[in-house]
Amino acid sequence: MPATGAKPPGATDEAAAAQAVRQMFDSIAPRYDLLNHVLSANVDRLWWRRTARRFRPILARPDSVVLDICCGTGDMTMALLRHRPRGGRPILAADFARAMLTRGAQKFGPQARNKVEPASSAAHKPQAPYAIPVEADALHLPLRDASIDLIVTAFGFRNLANYQAGLREFLRVLKPGGQLGILEFSEPGGLIGKAYAVYFRRVLPAIGRMICGEAGPYNYLPSSVGRFPPPPHMLSLMRASGYTDCAWQPYTLGIAGLYTAARPPVT
Numbered sequence: 001m002p003a004t005g006a007k008p009p010g011a012t013d014e015a016a017a018a019q020a021v022r023q024m025f026d027s028i029a030p031r032y033d034l035l036n037h038v039l040s041a042n043v044d045r046l047w048w049r050r051t052a053r054r055f056r057p058i059l060a061r062p063d064s065v066v067l068d069i070c071c072g073t074g075d076m077t078m079a080l081l082r083h084r085p086r087g088g089r090p091i092l093a094a095d096f097a098r099a100m101l102t103r104g105a106q107k108f109g110p111q112a113r114n115k116v117e118p119a120s121s122a123a124h125k126p127q128a129p130y131a132i133p134v135e136a137d138a139l140h141l142p143l144r145d146a147s148i149d150l151i152v153t154a155f156g157f158r159n160l161a162n163y164q165a166g167l168r169e170f171l172r173v174l175k176p177g178g179q180l181g182i183l184e185f186s187e188p189g190g191l192i193g194k195a196y197a198v199y200f201r202r203v204l205p206a207i208g209r210m211i212c213g214e215a216g217p218y219n220y221l222p223s224s225v226g227r228f229p230p231p232p233h234m235l236s237l238m239r240a241s242g243y244t245d246c247a248w249q250p251y252t253l254g255i256a257g258l259y260t261a262a263r264p265p266v267t
């Protein structure tokens with residue numbers, strides 16, 4: 001299968017595509033959270049929480065190693081943290097856009113998570129769960145082979161310059177039996193799909209432009225979703241990359257959905 005990936009306007013190769021994506025997210029970082037919640041009428045919160053619940057058994061294990069890649073301003077990370085036990089290993093929260101990551105770190109870093117407690121009770125309690133911000137490219141993770149139990153990515157995978165390379169890199173760092181969750185938009189079919197397309201392709205870019213002050217990022221959003229492989233194609237990319245148990249669960253009439261898969265266990 002030919003390689004597929006994000007192609008922001010003007011990008012002629014993968015390096016230029018990655019750079020354009022990083023610059024775009026750095027530029028919208030100050031308004032990103034506000035726009036997300038307005039444009040999705042807060043449904044995005046339900047999607048992050050539902051995704052985190054799907055991986056509750058792994059998250060509940062204090063020793064599991066969890067990566068939220070393309071974590072942006074950290075809302076997926078925060079949803080994952082709700083299921084981490086006190087004293088559990090911190091979640092690794094990685095992104096290559098520093099302005100996005102800096103905002104995330106204010107929500108999920110150790111200082112943000114450790115509420116001030118009376119010294120008497122704090123002394124006996126294991127540390128509250130937190131995440132460590134890591135500035136990293138999803139296609140070149142600074143992680144050892146077979147070191148991660150769970151990789152989750154929310155609305156980031158679609159922006160990778162090469163989807164197959166992303167899937168290969170995730171497979172490399174997952175432990176045998178480790179799990180992958182990719183939360184992404186999709187385009188629902190039928191009448192609902194037609195009505196949603198009007199909102200997504202016309203209304204959403206106009207609101208985005210008003211709040212954000214620039215047109216590019218919110219024209220890019222619908223066009224990148226339109227270019228993203230539909231579920232059957234994405235599932236075949238996952239299988240061809242070596243994953244097992246590949247599945248897609250639609251959320252909210254298929255506007256978004258969660259891809260799940262696992263690195264095959266050693267036999």
Ligand SMILES: C[S@@+](CC[C@H](N)C(=O)[O-])C[C@H]1O[C@@H](n2cnc3c(N)ncnc32)[C@H](O)[C@@H]1O
Nearest residue numbers: 025070071072095096097100137138154156159
């Ligand atoms: C739409 S935001 C999603 C942020 C967050 N996960 C959420 O659900 O709100 C996409 C994020 O993916 C990041 N991203 C895109 N390509 C990346 C790459 N190759 N490596 C690391 N981060 C990347 C962007 O910088 C951006 O912060």
